[in-house]
Amino acid sequence: xxxxxxxIVSAIFVNNVVFAQFLGICPFLGVSSxxxxxxxxxxxxxxxxxxxxxxxxxxxxxVLEPFGLGYMQTILFILVIAALVQMxxxxxxxxxxxxxxxxxVFLPLIxxxxxxxxxxxxxxxxxxxxxxxxxxxxxTAIGFTMALVIFAGxxxxxxxxxxxxxxxxxxxxxxxxxILAMAFMxxxxx
Amino acid sequence: MKxxxxxxxxxxxxxxxFVLLLxxxxxxxxxxxxxxxxxxxxxxxxxLICSNCVISAIKNLxxxxxxxxxxxxxxxxxxxxxxxxxxxxxPAIDESLGIFIPLIVVNCVLLGRAEAFASRxxxxxxxxxxxxxxxxxxxxxxxxxxxxxxxxxxxxxxxxIFPESxxxxxxxxxxGAFIMLGFLIAIYRSIKD
Numbered sequence: 159x160x161x162x163x164x165x166i167v168s169a170i171f172v173n174n175v176v177f178a179q180f181l182g183i184c185p186f187l188g189v190s191s192x193x194x195x196x197x198x199x200x201x202x203x204x205x206x207x208x209x210x211x212x213x214x215x216x217x218x219x220x221v222l223e224p225f226g227l228g229y230m231q232t233i234l235f236i237l238v239i240a241a242l243v244q245m246x247x248x249x250x251x252x253x254x255x256x257x258x259x260x261x262x263v264f265l266p267l268i269x270x271x272x273x274x275x276x277x278x279x280x281x282x283x284x285x286x287x288x289x290x291x292x293x294x295x296x297x298t299a300i301g302f303t304m305a306l307v308i309f310a311g312x313x314x315x316x317x318x319x320x321x322x323x324x325x326x327x328x329x330x331x332x333x334x335x336x337i338l339a340m341a342f343m344x345x346x347x348x
Numbered sequence: 349m350k351x352x353x354x355x356x357x358x359x360x361x362x363x364x365x366f367v368l369l370l371x372x373x374x375x376x377x378x379x380x381x382x383x384x385x386x387x388x389x390x391x392x393x394x395x396l397i398c399s400n401c402v403i404s405a406i407k408n409l410x411x412x413x414x415x416x417x418x419x420x421x422x423x424x425x426x427x428x429x430x431x432x433x434x435x436x437x438x439p440a441i442d443e444s445l446g447i448f449i450p451l452i453v454v455n456c457v458l459l460g461r462a463e464a465f466a467s468r469x470x471x472x473x474x475x476x477x478x479x480x481x482x483x484x485x486x487x488x489x490x491x492x493x494x495x496x497x498x499x500x501x502x503x504x505x506x507x508x509i510f511p512e513s514x515x516x517x518x519x520x521x522x523x524g525a526f527i528m529l530g531f532l533i534a535i536y537r538s539i540k541d
Contacts, residue, residue, distance in 0.1 A: 180374075180522070180525070182373070232453055236424050279447060323538075325530075333530040336524070339523040
């Protein structure tokens with residue numbers, strides 16, 4: 159039990175996926191100008207990341223390792239994630255139309271979210287078992303959502319402030335992200 | 349002449365890092381030093397040139413509806429090849445870039461150039477685009493890596509310029525990546541205006 163708690167705290171705070179591992183920066187910068195979008199994106203990433211890690215871990219354990227096909231990992235994982243995202247989109251559209259309206263636009267973007275593929279590869283590199291992998295994926299997604307929501311809140315305020323012209327938009331947002339990353343470094347005890 | 353113009357356009361006018369803001373994860377994650385930035389840039393450039401050529405060559409064979417998965421498979425194939433080559437011949441680079449080598453697959457620069465350029469132009473033009481965008485990406489990463497390394501440890505590409513103890517270690521760590529990139533984009537914009 160204790161090790162699961164360690165994984166959760168480490169993945170959310172100490173090794174935050176955005177601020178410490180630099181994964182999922184594109185959606186972090188792209189979908190963070192409004193708080194509502196940030197929450198939607200975070201939820202979509204959470205759903206996809208947990209299911210994708212489950213499927214890719216099972217494939218790794220059941221197919222790649224027994225047959226010595228480790229070198230096929232990158233191709234197989236990205237195809238599985240792309241197919242999974244498509245399937246999820248269709249399923250959510252059928253089962254929960256309201257949820258689809260909230261998440262729909264974000265789902266296709268997740269295929270190229272490197273955090274999803276990154277977590278799938280990281281758990282195999284770290285040699286985690288299935289339970290640990292799922293906990294790690296979920297905690298990472300929560301960390302991503304948290305980073306996105308905090309950042310979106312700041313960016314909404316940033317819209318109203320007077321920033322020097324070349325710094326407007328992304329540059330000032332990156333510097334804010336840098337300051338946030340500094341705050342998150344505190345969790346690592348630097 | 350057109351070849352050079354395409355390279356210039358893809359490298360400077362539509363610079364992947366400073367203008368299009370694509371491929372931010374490796375840009376921030378692998379630029380703790382100039383050498384790391386350069387090797388990541390070159391690795392991406394190699395995959396980009398190969399995938400652009402192949403995608404442009406097969407563009408008429410691929411049905412429109414399945415084109416994105418096909419592009420991803422082409423890109424993933426080259427990434428796997430590169431990953432195996434780096435593991436075999438340059439294990440030091442493999443160690444310093446780590447997870448970011450397989451993650452070249454989801455670098456938006458590659459899919460972006462495939463969709464926006466290679467799927468509409470012939471092989472030679474697509475190759476020029478690959479060289480240009482790859483060069484732009486490599487230069488941006490090397491520059492960012494060099495700035496961070498210089499401010500953080502006082503050296504550029506391991507050449508010591510001022511004593512290491514004067515450096516602000518922050519620039520080598522995660523926050524420095526965001527802050528430095530923010531300033532570099534702002535500088536690029538003010539030069540361009």
